[in-house]
Amino acid sequence: MLRVNVLGGSGYTGGEVLRILATHPMVEVGIVTSSSNAGKPLHQLHPNLRGVLDLTFSPRERLDHAEVLMVCVPHGRAMEMMPQLLQNADKVIDLSADHRLRDPADYPTWYGITHPHPENLQRFVYGVPELHREQLRSATAASGPGCMATAANLAMLPLFKAGLVEERHIIVDVKIGSSAAGVEVNISTHHPERANVVRAYAPTGHRHTAEVEQELAPYNGGRKPRIDLSAHAVDMVRGILATCHLRPRGEVTDKDLWKAYRDAYGAEPFVRVVNQKAGLHQLPNPKVLLGSNFGDVGFQLDPRGERIVAFGAIDNLVKGAAGSAVASMNLMCGLPERTGLEFPGLHPV
Amino acid sequence: MVECTECGATLAMNEDTEVGELITCGDCGADLEVTGMTPPMVQLAPQEEEDWGE
Numbered sequence: 001m002l003r004v005n006v007l008g009g010s011g012y013t014g015g016e017v018l019r020i021l022a023t024h025p026m027v028e029v030g031i032v033t034s035s036s037n038a039g040k041p042l043h044q045l046h047p048n049l050r051g052v053l054d055l056t057f058s059p060r061e062r063l064d065h066a067e068v069l070m071v072c073v074p075h076g077r078a079m080e081m082m083p084q085l086l087q088n089a090d091k092v093i094d095l096s097a098d099h100r101l102r103d104p105a106d107y108p109t110w111y112g113i114t115h116p117h118p119e120n121l122q123r124f125v126y127g128v129p130e131l132h133r134e135q136l137r138s139a140t141a142a143s144g145p146g147c148m149a150t151a152a153n154l155a156m157l158p159l160f161k162a163g164l165v166e167e168r169h170i171i172v173d174v175k176i177g178s179s180a181a182g183v184e185v186n187i188s189t190h191h192p193e194r195a196n197v198v199r200a201y202a203p204t205g206h207r208h209t210a211e212v213e214q215e216l217a218p219y220n221g222g223r224k225p226r227i228d229l230s231a232h233a234v235d236m237v238r239g240i241l242a243t244c245h246l247r248p249r250g251e252v253t254d255k256d257l258w259k260a261y262r263d264a265y266g267a268e269p270f271v272r273v274v275n276q277k278a279g280l281h282q283l284p285n286p287k288v289l290l291g292s293n294f295g296d297v298g299f300q301l302d303p304r305g306e307r308i309v310a311f312g313a314i315d316n317l318v319k320g321a322a323g324s325a326v327a328s329m330n331l332m333c334g335l336p337e338r339t340g341l342e343f344p345g346l347h348p349v
Numbered sequence: 350m351v352e353c354t355e356c357g358a359t360l361a362m363n364e365d366t367e368v369g370e371l372i373t374c375g376d377c378g379a380d381l382e383v384t385g386m387t388p389p390m391v392q393l394a395p396q397e398e399e400d401w402g403e
């Protein structure tokens with residue numbers, strides 16, 4: 001059994017990590033810290049874990065050595081603590097944004113901060129198995145991915161791998177549920193403001209753009225494609241739909257697109273190509289993915305030409321955070337990637 | 350084996366499949382009509398148009 005500690009277990013991402021680990025057959029959850037909730041039972045903040053994981057939150061000082069440490073503290077904090085945290089476990093997975101970007105210069109650009117330990121950035125493998133499976137197998141540190149970036153990357157990866165699209169004029173339109181904003185509240189998350197909303201909250205400059213450009217660059221001759229991402233808050237608690245508009249490179253047919261997606265994902269355990277001519281939800285829809293680690297991708301070729309629309313749908317807290325982290329942990333620890341992650345989602349919900 | 354005319358998926362056909370039978374592509378969901386067996390051939394089956402009552 002792997003002993004896994006969780007640093008910062010009181011937020012939504014921490015709660016989701018704990019939910020998955022609670023039934024993981026090869027994991028024993030050790031210390032779960034929360035600086036503001038030390039001494040309280042986990043189920044006070046994660047009521048779904050009542051009777052499933054009967055632990056109490058501990059202060060950070062009680063963190064001991066474990067095989068794996070899941071770091072679920074807010075952005076900006078993990079980068080300060082990481083030199084010490086790397087001593088606390090054989091393998092560290094940071095679910096914050098603090099170790100996702102490989103180029104230290106990207107942190108001032110996209111996060112407005114200078115990374116205090118840029119020497120750590122090359123040590124972390126971007127924790128999306130579909131992008132870095134082999135590197136993860138030998139990694140001692142991995143970074144959880146950004147949720148919007150995951151949906152967009154999964155949607156567009158086959159198109160770049162197959163060389164079917166131009167590297168500019170790429171528009172990524174993201175709709176996202178409220179849980180992605182985290183557990184901290186502000187006036188815009190107050191129910192009368194957040195309910196029934198379709199709100200453009202980051203029309204330009206969203207931070208996850210950097211991850212999309214970084215992760216697609218290896219499939220674009222090493223050059224970062226230009227991604228223009230706009231994010232919208234919509235009336236869901238969980239879920240992301242990324243709708244990506246790209247220009248085809250030369251003449252592209254439906255069968256070319258099918259081949260590209262089959263080649264990319266035919267053997268992938270957690271990505272499904274959804275492009276159906278019949279049945280319910282004929283293109284990816286996060287509604288059927290809630291709680292699951294699956295990512296659904298699909299596409300449509302504009303019959304007028306000059307546009308491919310690619311879709312990526314995930315549960316932001318699972319495939320976009322905790323699920324990818326556990327899949328990365330499985331690979332890093334020599335376990336089958338699917339272990340603990342088989343839940344197929346609910347329907348109807 | 351036969352190729353889906355819509356998405357290029359390879360479809361297996363049973364020995365007792367008959368000409369005129371409808372089969373569904375597991376990848377794209379297209380309904381395909383079997384038009385021949387030696388060699389196996391399919392074409393997109395006629396689709397019902399959606400009518401939203403307008």
